[in-house]
Amino acid sequence: MHLWDTLGAQVALNLAPLLHRTFPLALRAEVGVSGFVALDLFRMLAEDQCRKMKAPTGSTFWAAQTVVNMQSCCLAGILVTITKDEAFSPWRAGSARMSEISIEEQFSFLRRQSANAQLTCRSFWQAAARVAISTGRKLNKEQPAPVQGEKPLGMEDFLLDINTFL
Numbered sequence: 320m321h322l323w324d325t326l327g328a329q330v331a332l333n334l335a336p337l338l339h340r341t342f343p344l345a346l347r348a349e350v351g352v353s354g355f356v357a358l359d360l361f362r363m364l365a366e367d368q369c370r371k372m373k374a375p376t377g378s379t380f381w382a383a384q385t386v387v388n389m390q391s392c393c394l395a396g397i398l399v400t401i402t403k404d405e406a407f408s409p410w411r412a413g414s415a416r417m418s419e420i421s422i423e424e425q426f427s428f429l430r431r432q433s434a435n436a437q438l439t440c441r442s443f444w445q446a447a448a449r450v451a452i453s454t455g456r457k458l459n460k461e462q463p464a465p466v467q468g469e470k471p472l473g474m475e476d477f478l479l480d481i482n483t484f485l
Contacts, residue, residue: 332350332354333358336348336350336354336400342410344400345472347396347397348400351394354390358393366380401472402471408468433446
């Protein structure tokens with residue numbers, strides 16, 4: 320089995336805790352730590368495979384910067400599970416999703432306001448200002464919703480979950 324065959328598993332271990340809507344916080348932390356450690360293990364296995372095949376270092380696995388970026392995603396997800404405010408729930412639908420989807424949707428919305436879907440800098444900023452003013456008016460009229468969320472993991476809960484995992 321090549322290390323490239325594990326690509327889907329590595330991406331899942333790193334991104335599932337950030338993007339999945341129904342994971343409990345303890346599972347998010349556990350999968351995040353798993354992904355972080357798995358990347359190190361796979362990188363070490365890839366270096367060993369390079370030595371055995373007498374191939375250039377790094378030719379059998381992701382680039383070092385990609386590994387660092389994926390591990391940073393893991394650490395960010397773990398950090399959110401420990402330090403988040405109880406009302407903060409970035410995994411729900413809407414503009415607080417932890418991916419670039421909401422950014423792409425917003426840009427697409429702004430681009431559709433242009434006659435030919437080609438935005439100049441000026442038309443982008445004008446459309447963004449119109450949307451910001453409109454959104455501000457809507458938000459000023461809304462009543463605060465009741466807080467729905469889960470408390471962040473305490474240090475004891477986090478360490479207990481990690482120790483049972485290890």
